[in-house]
Amino acid sequence: MSNTDYSTGGVRTVQAILKKTPDVGLELGDVSIITPGPRDVLVRVLKTGICGTDRHIYEWDAWASNRIKPPLVAGHEFVGIVEDTGVGVHTVGPGDRVSGEGHIGCGHCYCCRTGATHICDKVDILGVDVQGCFAPYVCLPESNIWRVDDRICDDQACLFDPFGNAMHTVMAQPISGKQVLVVGCGTIGLMAIGILAVGGVDKVIAVDPNPVKRDLAKIMGADEVLEQCDAAAVKDLTDRGGADVMLEMSGHPGAFVRAFDCVRNGGEVSLLGITTQPIPLLWSEQVIFKGLTIHGINGRRMFQTWYQCESFLRRHPDLIEPLITHRLPFDRFEEGIHAMQGGDACKVVLDWQNAKA
Amino acid sequence: MSNTDYSTGGVRTVQAILKKTPDVGLELGDVSIITPGPRDVLVRVLKTGICGTDRHIYEWDAWASNRIKPPLVAGHEFVGIVEDTGVGVHTVGPGDRVSGEGHIGCGHCYCCRTGATHICDKVDILGVDVQGCFAPYVCLPESNIWRVDDRICDDQACLFDPFGNAMHTVMAQPISGKQVLVVGCGTIGLMAIGILAVGGVDKVIAVDPNPVKRDLAKIMGADEVLEQCDAAAVKDLTDRGGADVMLEMSGHPGAFVRAFDCVRNGGEVSLLGITTQPIPLLWSEQVIFKGLTIHGINGRRMFQTWYQCESFLRRHPDLIEPLITHRLPFDRFEEGIHAMQGGDACKVVLDWQNAKA
Amino acid sequence: MSNTDYSTGGVRTVQAILKKTPDVGLELGDVSIITPGPRDVLVRVLKTGICGTDRHIYEWDAWASNRIKPPLVAGHEFVGIVEDTGVGVHTVGPGDRVSGEGHIGCGHCYCCRTGATHICDKVDILGVDVQGCFAPYVCLPESNIWRVDDRICDDQACLFDPFGNAMHTVMAQPISGKQVLVVGCGTIGLMAIGILAVGGVDKVIAVDPNPVKRDLAKIMGADEVLEQCDAAAVKDLTDRGGADVMLEMSGHPGAFVRAFDCVRNGGEVSLLGITTQPIPLLWSEQVIFKGLTIHGINGRRMFQTWYQCESFLRRHPDLIEPLITHRLPFDRFEEGIHAMQGGDACKVVLDWQNAKA
């Protein structure tokens, strides 16, 4: 991929949301439009979503300051129109409406060669390791491009990435007829609830200490909501000795540990919520004797998860609509980040259609 | 099952290895032979294996003193000859050589009714919750009885239970062509190595701090041995960025944590070793970002695991022979336990053929 | 099971729907109520469904005349109340509302011991090999009894058996986000459509030459209906080169062969429809080069399928309601069979509550 020289190479410049220097904040700044390499696709951006990751980059926390090398255009959730393609690109062309997978694999490690590119050890992530999509144009390898079905509107199409995280977490085990516990009702947890509610499960139980989130959980289709992971309560709400499936979407140490006690013997657990400190389990009692299966979830399966997202979004066009709490023009991005920081926002969508391109 | 009144009901008495009082030690003592209930099978015991669990009962540690209600006949690893059957028993009869599954499920919970009896929440365990097999006779429900193939000798047949633990751990994920790390070379870890070595894997790497165990690991077929879980060393010995599969058989907190760093992205982990304290992981780095799958392993699948054990033991009749370090008449059982305590013994087999029956 | 002597042993007699002699027809006749054996449960029947199998027995076709040994009480679909239990029965008791699995396994073959009792080679089937449920009382082994959730009404509860066939066929492969073709809209095909429609699929395409059945298919939730298996039409209605999943519910030779051409490369096929003559495939072109996976489906998984049925029926209490076209008192059973023969009926439910018991 040639887009690492995005900000230096070309002639024409456009306004992007940039981390210019290794410090707190993001700002609008000029970057050049690059010429796509032989395998690359240049996309004119229509809409983007702001992810928690973008907020970390804004806040310049420990993770961000270790990983990010400014100058960097942030952002990895987008929908747009193909503007130009490299000479070796055959599967999409100018005018196609597309989104894209932000995990760019190395292509030759064991994971990449066995259908697990999403966990490539040398992965480059859009808007983290390479120039992102918070700009009028974004460049990605052809193999990362996803053509968007006509029945999916721009607002939902720019959220394939987080929706795909939710989908991947849900689909990591069979869910048909299952009693499912979702721990943590952040954006992705809420998306997971939406998928489960129309996905053929027996029951969805959602947990979040925040009553606003619990209300959203109900709107998304949770059958029951709880303030915290209470094993006795979950046992009462299920009839198999606990949840068949537990999705950990909080990363919160206390919830994480208690959530394991809510799972029945033989149950399955998928972990997506990012943890920031060591969390101890009583392995024998909580995992081994119970015969649990635990799945660590990262990214989206390429492209099984994308096909599943497409299927759910076109069958249920408003599935994630209740989660889009803010729609802003791109140059008011900071309002969106502040809303996220204040806990008011669920999903913020930025509109790039009036960007000078 | 009617064998809970083993020590009180019948007329004829025989000598068994008993926990008589809630205190350290086991002793020979008289118990009555019970009449099997309508669904039960009475087995004349030929040989038994001493398990680590029996040692815990002997030593009367925290686990044992909480769980065991004396008087109790210990022991759950055995081979014997059917002596008598209840009126409702149709599938075995007097003279059949049998072993038996020590996990007695409730029969009507979700796990029991969906092929996961081994993790029934209300399971009774032979020699722990009900009278065990360290006696001239043992009684089990018909559904727990396993007829032994003629090609498997008594010494190996009495070890179906621990060999089944090893088999279950190994078979919890695909192993063909895999690079497998076995952490902990106790008896069951060594059995797992034996299975892997003839099981179609790419390579077996064994870890144990004890050089005697490492030598046994080589005898059992390990390709490489390491003193400890060293991620760099494992990465060097594999060519996919780490082990495809890791079997945790030690329960040791330090090894447990380091072992996760030895697994490649997308790898699978099976946990059998019993832990006795909380063990913390850096979940994001060690499990979630890597996309690992973790299996908690308990008991043996009924009876998939038993069929697999039968297949391996009759194709490789000496597979676990190197692990039987002590053969003793039943009344010298204490020598066996002392040998285990001293670290000299691997597997101790007791002979009951001269027991007065 | 002791119910093979149903019609001879006891004192009190009741009226049942009987095949008395090896000839066409079924008639009401007196049978005795048996005393359940030590592991058996005697159930007072409330409602029963008439299955195509009962019709075959009525019509005394080649299959029936080869398999059935009169005198035989027909019927295997029921709901009722436990009346009495054998001494060894612990999990249900008088007053419990129950249905039951009609496949009675031998309990000791490889299939029975590895969680596949439904395909036991020596299976006895209720109302086929042993006395059935078209009577005021039916007797089954405890392990075949299924306690019915309060939220499921009698009319639906007596249909667990055929609904379980549909569920087993649907759940033989992952369905989330899949484009599914259902070939044949008989009762079980229609039930499958109902499951799929609320089961998280992308799209359901149903095929039947009968316009009444196609209308029912739409009522059950089919997105598209076709008169026949037309590969070009299916390709147009899907966007992956054909159906991801094909469920063959017709057994019709022509449809069977063409249906394989409607499946995309790498797709999955489940076969439930009974075939009565050899059907040829061009294996290389239709299966091998396409990399298909084919599942033969028989009965219901015990009891995974029953749990799934329970989950769907209590979440969607009217799921199969549109398929119950006839409700009749038991003594008008012949009207029901005639309606099935005429093609008017979908599901006929018989009421036994006024039977002299």
Added chain:
Amino acid sequence: MSNTDYSTGGVRTVQAILKKTPDVGLELGDVSIITPGPRDVLVRVLKTGICGTDRHIYEWDAWASNRIKPPLVAGHEFVGIVEDTGVGVHTVGPGDRVSGEGHIGCGHCYCCRTGATHICDKVDILGVDVQGCFAPYVCLPESNIWRVDDRICDDQACLFDPFGNAMHTVMAQPISGKQVLVVGCGTIGLMAIGILAVGGVDKVIAVDPNPVKRDLAKIMGADEVLEQCDAAAVKDLTDRGGADVMLEMSGHPGAFVRAFDCVRNGGEVSLLGITTQPIPLLWSEQVIFKGLTIHGINGRRMFQTWYQCESFLRRHPDLIEPLITHRLPFDRFEEGIHAMQGGDACKVVLDWQNAKA
């Protein structure tokens, strides 16, 4: 891929084994060396294997005359040394010893994007649809190149392709502890037997009418050999009512049908042998009531199968050695084809090291 103009574009010419005109035979002829495209790798060929497909092309049978467009260089099994690479190639370089996957997927269909490139609907096959490897140089896309482990000698390395067919067939279902029936002892069937024999199975039963093939089957590790698919004999040789797993490698109509009767209820079947006419099954009796699972097998999974092949070949360096019956310089290729036609040859390896390059 640019190698479709192999024979026309370049300046230097070399001698290849060519189908020059649409007629019987293959001949040596001059072709030009092409310049690899930006994503391509040019390989100097060391050794090649002759496949049955090459023989079909030689014999110009119905399949060949329909599919092949002369002029075409035949051959798809090879090992060689990278000579040159396109500008976009990063993962291999000149001097690397490589083999390659002959199935060149389109890269953007559902199969290609979900890890099933081997069954891409628009696949181009090396030596069939594009210029093959029976030449001093062969050109393939980078993504099809496989770097060969040092421990695997050239003679075995040039056979990754057929060995991969065998591996894919074997690994399509779990084999650990299974009783496996291999129907048809051609080269690939014999390779499958070799894999199974060291792969952790319970028992291998091989079927072939030819006694020479049965002897080879024993050399490769079959435990039992049979002249034909005799269900009673297989039942006797197994103890679960038939084979757990059946691999159909013959394509012979009679064997194909009878082989299904040799499988136990709940067994799995993998089909690789190419059939040339419709073959009828009694589906209800042979597949549906038995609850079989059937896998159609095509090509090799990319690149799971290749990793498995690598693992087995480096752990067992002589695994397929007994099957290489002929080693010839490339210009004596016709002797090899005649030997195959005569039934004497198993695998013929051609040496290209003295080809003028």
